[in-house]
Amino acid sequence: MRPRVRLKRLGTVLVLVVVLLLPLAVDAAVLKRGSRGDEVVTLQKKLKQWGYYTGAVDGIFGSGTEKAVQYFQQKNGLTADGIVGTKTAAALGMTLSGSGPASGSDSSSDRNIRLLAACIHGESRGEPYKGQVAVGAVILNRVKSSKFPNSIAGVIYQPGAFDAVSDGQIDLAPNESALRAARDAMNGYDPTYGCLYYYNPATTTNKWMLSKPVALRIGNHVFCY
């Protein structure tokens, strides 16, 4: 009996070693216990932001992160295996390296529409259609304003300007509604009448933003000049 127990213990230790060494060669398209790096940081940030995770954002996929992923999967009707594959990543609004969508746009104006649509999608999924156009209009109003960079990419990728960029949701493929909203906004439809800022009053704590006079409200967003 005893040697058997010992063998079992040896097995456990060897598994431990393998698990410890595994991350060095982990499959890039899946995040699971033992994974680490920037993608895990993004994952932890998202889980934390949405209240699924309370641990440290350290880029190490440990048991806490695994539990949080399982909790997220349960809540979102996914198989609660604690492994972030393509489906869970999509639900989280992440693109894992090696699984990014390939886009086949040809002209720079098409690329700008796709980028605008991606930002609208990441920022205002679930908002009324008018609210989606409004987000696009704010981006384009910024392009026209002297206070902001003078290109769509410049405005969208300005450090810290959009949550969808910092949390990676901009990598989600935009849906039809976001694409139409981007085109309508490009065409000059501006439900915000020239606003340069918006925020969600339920979540923002930014004093500077809150001090700005509110021009109008669409869905969950408040818009200001």
Next chain:
Amino acid sequence: MKKWLRRAVFLALILGLAAALVHLRQSQESLMARQAAERTRIENLYHRIDDDLNDVDVSLSKLTAASSPRQSVLLLGDVWRATGSAGAAMALLPLSHADSCDVSQFIARCGDYAHALMGRMLQGRVLTEQDRQQLSDMRAACARIRQVAGESIQSGDFVAADNVDAGCYEQSQSEAAISEYPTLIYDGPFSESAENRPPQGEPGERITAQQAAAQAQRLFSGGTVASTAYVPGALPVYELTVQSDARGEISLSLTEQGGQLLSFMSTPRGDKSDPPSDEESRQLKEGALSVLQELGFEDPAAAYAQYYQGVAVLNFAPRQEGVILYSDLVKVYMDRETGEVMGLDARNYRLNHRPRDLAQPQLTEEQAAAYVSDSLQVEQTALALIPLTQQTEVLCYEFKATQNGTFYIVYINALTGEEEQIFQVINSEEGDLVV
């Protein structure tokens, strides 16, 4: 056997521990490498801003010594390039917007102003005393920005990238060393007067929210009207929705002054995106025109069209005495499934439309055509009033022309023969876009 096992377990433990240590070290190293790279990036941006503003300073200094328009235009071109480069670098810094937007705006306006001056000098005008004073104020302000950037470079005290996540729009505690920038008076897209421009037309009678609701009921009969908001601003509006079985929800806005329809929008039924047949595009145009006439828009001329996701967007510019007024463009959204109007955007029309004092052309069409490049084949000509900047419009002959299959629209000033504007038409799958 026992001994062997114990050794194996011990070895495995050592190996595991070593692997864990290697990992810890690697992740620490990569974190440090990332931080160092980010720091280098930011430091590089500070240097770029410093260099660019130094170029601005030198060019402005030389400009005070220049006497020929040629040299002045070259120097203003340098200012324009350097401010553009500095602005692009500013946009990449992880600074809070509240802290940096005044600097960014000032830099953008400096470039815009230099560009406007270049245009003026190329028309043969000279720098005025006011220009010289403004250029000197501009130089002083750039020097103050450089000083702040220089202090950061010297002390190595840069903003950290982590600051951004914590609230990009929060104003930092330390008051920025430069708090005031000179106001530059000129006529360009970024000038203060252009950015806060009031509507140009005659203001109508102010209407109440009840009157707005009644007006919406008149315009979209058969639906349930609800007021949603009053939006103040340069052009105050009432926002309303009309719910009907036939057209779904329409959201519309009416101007407070005059109660005029500013815009409305509903959802298209289909998602057709292919280019329309000639017959369909003719029908769409007729449908749009009849609605525009019903709503009282004067003599609209079709300008260009786009087709995407079930929508056809047709652009119409009104005419006065046969002259196309491009500043007063109205966009009509047609549902391609039903062929009905599903939306309208008359913001430009409401902001700009007014009777113009049209000058008499000094050139005939043939004389103006002589100023068009020989490489172009002119296909269509019209008289048009085009916006040069937000404040100035010029009467031009519009020449629609082709060159090797590419379409261009060239505008020749009808008074002076000056080549004022060149557009390239992109015949994309979605329709004709003007660049």
